[in-house]
Amino acid sequence: MAEEVLHQLNLSPELPAAVKDVAIAQGENDDIKCELVEQLRNLIFEKGDFTAHRTDDEYLIKFLRARYWNVELAYKLLSNYYSFRNANKNLYDDVRCVDLMSLAEQEIVTVTPYREKNGRRIMILRFGTWDPNNMPIDDILRLTLIILELGSMEPISQIGGGIGIFDLSGLTINQARYLTPSIAQKIIALIVTSSPLRTAAIHIVNQSWLFSTIIKVFKPFLNARMREKLFVHGNDMNSLHEHINPKYLPKRYGGLQEHSVFPLSLWTDSLKADEKVRWELETLGYNVSEC
Structure with missing residues (x-):
């Protein structure tokens, strides 16, 4: 039976027991957590390589979790x-959430509202449905950027990470020619x-x-660890x-979930009503006034 579908972010800092066990295995330790956060914050101020828009504990913890609590x-x-933000300001400047939600209706990028x-x-990307x-x-x-930003707000996702399915069904030469080395580098940086x-x-x-042509464009930007995480089916x-x-898969991939896709537009109502989500997006520079 398919799991109940709820299009809501789980922002609770309380971790389920199983997730907490994973977090501990990854190096999360309540006895030294505050010390490691402070070490990271001090590095930011001491080195001055960038200006962080936030340095509070909650924000820094997600970066520490992403690197298994290794401060460096x-x-x-x-x-x-x-x-990446400074080099790609065009992906952030004057971006209105309402515009991204209208793009979301085209279902090129979707996210399951449940977890495996x-x-x-x-996250499922269906490039063959894209009209360049x-x-x-x-x-x-x-659109991918804001999805990753939203996902990184969830403590459970900070610990477990996410999975990507790239569905290349229907991909044409006209679409593939836009996947240049520059775009490939940005996609790898993003994920x-x-x-x-x-x-x-x-x-x-x-x-x-x-695909054989596309992967040649991407391979120079894939490190050995990432190549081990890439599976071609x-x-x-x-x-x-x-x-x-x-x-845990939609029907189109031989799964038991009733829906073939999960449009991002189904997330809109819950995101609109969540003041914490709106605040976090605003601190990142997104225009949420019309969301």
């Missing part, structure tokens, strides 16, 4: 995060090197002969099911 690595992640057995949400004549690729990046939301795995499904959904139980 968490600092490097923060530095990458702000370097390890507590991870699944009506939507610049930067809009897809903007690997510059986001506090860890990527646990990326699954490629329904790829055509074009083609049309073999049984292969995908070896990694993700069908009970």
Whole structure:
């Protein structure tokens, strides 16, 4: 039976017992947590490599969790995060949430409102449904950015990370030609090197002969660890099911969830009503006045 679908972020700082056990295994220790947060905050002020828009405990903890409480690595992640923001201001400046929600209705990027057995949400990107004549690729990046920002607010996701499914069904040469090395570098930065939301795995499904060309563009930006997290399944959904139980997948991927897709627009009402979410997005520079 499919799990109940609730389109809500879980922002509770209280961790379920199973998730807490994972957090402890990753190095989270209440006895030294405050000390490590303070060490990271001091590094930010001492080195001065970037200007963080927030340095409160809650904000810094998600970067420490992303790097298993290694202060130096968490600092490097923060530095990458702000370097990406400064180098790609066009993806942040004058971005209105209401515009992104209208893009979300096209269902190119969707997120499951439930979690799989390890507590991870699944982001699905269906590039074959994208019309580059009506939507610049930067809009897809903007939409992906805000999804990752929202996901990184959830303590459970900070610990478990997320899963990506790249569905290349229907991908054409006209679409593939926009996946340049520059865009590939930005996508990898978004999901690997510059986001506090860890990527646990990326699954490629329904790829055509074009994939061999596309992967050559991406490979230079994939480190050895990320290559180990990349799985290519083609049309073999049984292969995908070896990694993700069908009970957590939409029907289009041989799953048991009743819906084929989960439009981001279904998240809108709960996000509108959550003052904490609105505040966090505002601190990042997003225009939420019309959301």
